[in-house]
Amino acid sequence: MKKLLIIIAAFIIMSCDKNKYLSIKSPDEKINLKFELINGIPYYSVNKSNLEVINNSRMGISFKEFDLIENFKIIGSNKENVNKNWTPLYGEENIIRNNYNELNIFLENNKSKINITFRVFDDGIAFKYQVPTQKHISSYYIVDEKTEFNLSSKDSALWIPAFSYRRYEFLYAYSSVDDISKEFYSKKVENLTYDSLGINAAHTPLTIKKDNNLFISIHEANLIDYSSMTIAPKGEGKLEVELYPWSDGIKVKSNKGINSPWRTIQISNSSSGLLNSNLILNLNDDPEEDKDFSWVKPGKYMGVWWEMIGTNESTWWPSKNHGANNDKIIKYMDFASDHGFDGLLVEGWNKGWYPEWCCSGNGIPFSFTESVDDFDIEMLSEYGAKKDIFIVGHHETGGQIQNYENQLEDAFKLYNLNGIKNIKTGYVNDVSKNIKRIDENGNINREWHHGQYMVNHFQKVIELAAKYKLNIITHEPIKDTGLRRKYPNYISREGAKGQEFNGFWTNGVNHATDLPFTRMLSGPMDYTPGIFQLNNFRYDSPETKNIDKGAIVPSTIGKELALYVVYYSPMQMAADLPKHYSKHLEAFEFIKNVPVDWSERIILDSEFREYVTIARKDKNSGNWYVGGITNENERNLKINFSFLDMKKDYKLVMYTDTEDTHWKYNPMKYQIRQQKIKSEDTININLAPGGGFAFEIIEL
Ligand code: NOJ
Numbered sequence: 001m002k003k004l005l006i007i008i009a010a011f012i013i014m015s016c017d018k019n020k021y022l023s024i025k026s027p028d029e030k031i032n033l034k035f036e037l038i039n040g041i042p043y044y045s046v047n048k049s050n051l052e053v054i055n056n057s058r059m060g061i062s063f064k065e066f067d068l069i070e071n072f073k074i075i076g077s078n079k080e081n082v083n084k085n086w087t088p089l090y091g092e093e094n095i096i097r098n099n100y101n102e103l104n105i106f107l108e109n110n111k112s113k114i115n116i117t118f119r120v121f122d123d124g125i126a127f128k129y130q131v132p133t134q135k136h137i138s139s140y141y142i143v144d145e146k147t148e149f150n151l152s153s154k155d156s157a158l159w160i161p162a163f164s165y166r167r168y169e170f171l172y173a174y175s176s177v178d179d180i181s182k183e184f185y186s187k188k189v190e191n192l193t194y195d196s197l198g199i200n201a202a203h204t205p206l207t208i209k210k211d212n213n214l215f216i217s218i219h220e221a222n223l224i225d226y227s228s229m230t231i232a233p234k235g236e237g238k239l240e241v242e243l244y245p246w247s248d249g250i251k252v253k254s255n256k257g258i259n260s261p262w263r264t265i266q267i268s269n270s271s272s273g274l275l276n277s278n279l280i281l282n283l284n285d286d287p288e289e290d291k292d293f294s295w296v297k298p299g300k301y302m303g304v305w306w307e308m309i310g311t312n313e314s315t316w317w318p319s320k321n322h323g324a325n326n327d328k329i330i331k332y333m334d335f336a337s338d339h340g341f342d343g344l345l346v347e348g349w350n351k352g353w354y355p356e357w358c359c360s361g362n363g364i365p366f367s368f369t370e371s372v373d374d375f376d377i378e379m380l381s382e383y384g385a386k387k388d389i390f391i392v393g394h395h396e397t398g399g400q401i402q403n404y405e406n407q408l409e410d411a412f413k414l415y416n417l418n419g420i421k422n423i424k425t426g427y428v429n430d431v432s433k434n435i436k437r438i439d440e441n442g443n444i445n446r447e448w449h450h451g452q453y454m455v456n457h458f459q460k461v462i463e464l465a466a467k468y469k470l471n472i473i474t475h476e477p478i479k480d481t482g483l484r485r486k487y488p489n490y491i492s493r494e495g496a497k498g499q500e501f502n503g504f505w506t507n508g509v510n511h512a513t514d515l516p517f518t519r520m521l522s523g524p525m526d527y528t529p530g531i532f533q534l535n536n537f538r539y540d541s542p543e544t545k546n547i548d549k550g551a552i553v554p555s556t557i558g559k560e561l562a563l564y565v566v567y568y569s570p571m572q573m574a575a576d577l578p579k580h581y582s583k584h585l586e587a588f589e590f591i592k593n594v595p596v597d598w599s600e601r602i603i604l605d606s607e608f609r610e611y612v613t614i615a616r617k618d619k620n621s622g623n624w625y626v627g628g629i630t631n632e633n634e635r636n637l638k639i640n641f642s643f644l645d646m647k648k649d650y651k652l653v654m655y656t657d658t659e660d661t662h663w664k665y666n667p668m669k670y671q672i673r674q675q676k677i678k679s680e681d682t683i684n685i686n687l688a689p690g691g692g693f694a695f696e697i698i699e700l
């Protein structure tokens, strides 16, 4: 649709004493943003329908050689309104509305110029800094970003610790915003006291339930060539941006001005409203005009994977139990092809794996072009091609970035030659600030996982992958800030505690219901749902193969199915083993049928940290799918079908827990029922403790 752009060139700058303020509202006029200079210092504040969202908060950036934090005067400003629709290549909705009011403010102090752009949408606000290239400045080295978010001590955050060893792979803590600290986390969730590097801060998206009952999510959009933002508590409800530094302490390095990512605050009266926001994608760009991404196709895949990380019956490294061997892969390919999947992930195919490979950031570097002896890439790719199954490639870097970058192009070429379309990448390195970077003088520096160095690495990978028509699914990634709009081949990523932890450790029963309100707000997740064998699945070791009675996936089969609808991902994995699916082929039918590309998303109902139900419409038919999950609490939910077309009849297939299903005591019990349904109907569904349900609603 053609862009509707109204530029309101002249408007009045209000004056009160020597302070000046400017303000704009959201298109629906409910959100109000005010910017002002108080004694030359920039501040912003936000409210929604007269409820306070952000109290007066400072803005600005300190550079190594100059400051852009005070002594400002406004040298100009303008406003515009944008209201246009755009169509993502794939996604949760067919058409996305991008409607906002924008305020551009041009500031200057005695050192430099800085422009601040605010956008106010109906579902939140965003702002960014732009420091233009200026003749008298040769380096733009950021030492501190001063952006604040002034809340109240009574506001509560659902958060994971930043500057901590396991990147984003943590359970969520719930506390006052003032209590975000490693100390609090260590008391309540997991001991981090030994991990003393870095400051106390939380990752974004940071979800906050305000004392006035508003829900907000603080995050960033369009993170390119900058350090990723964390949020640090400063007491009395005040939060401040903290950027991951380079090893020399500089946060962001540039020689040509600064164009910061958007700082975003999604705002809603309800938890469901937060889940319904497209603000992050709206703040990203479309692909460049000469770039064709029509080759990017969403899909579903299985994998030679859970048998290493979950059941522990095979190894990634060469051994008599090596998982990625030709015979095994052919069997998986046959099964995946018979059941209509698109891909098969194969991990442990390349040289460099050994039992202690994991986590130190040192050790034997991986090869990305040489296969181990019992893996024949050409033969398997040809076999797969005949059966319409492509291998999903795997690049575990172990966090050895330079080793990976040196091989990147050759690695992509190899996959290209063999018809591989998707690569799962991995960056396991379980030590804080431990990404090895050898500089031009041969010195070894240790970088954080989420600083500018790594942001730029992920960017390099995605751009080169696009050249080779490859999609990337990153594990241990940089968080999603909506770049999949401009680079649709950045198709999915992990970036939270996923299912894998239920394999080798546990996520507990309440983590799965925290994710929709936190991690999922940033974008698609490769959670890897669909485990059917929920207990007695894990061996103590691949050699002895004694069942570990204590290992459980704290879920139910009904919930595992629901996750395909609740957790959006354009590449979805059916993570369990063929032998486990074969025991429950009727339930497996749902995984086979559920789409991965949607035209509509409706958050039917949710309660923060308790439960959520989501309905999605298939992009390629009139069929709908509904998923609902609950935390440890059993509940009865009434599903209203008013989202269906009033003029049509539908067949409803319900995959639900039974009366005696329980995540701990009886997790694999489910029932499947069918009936006709119309839009005026309602149905009550019982969710077991830790359980869930999935509906397939087929247009008749
Ligand atoms: C961690 C990833 O999340 C997991 O999926 C992968 O199997 C291992 N690293 C090995 O690469």
Ligand code: CA
Pocket (backbone or CB within 6 Å): 169, 475, 476, 494, 500
């Ligand atoms: Ca991981």
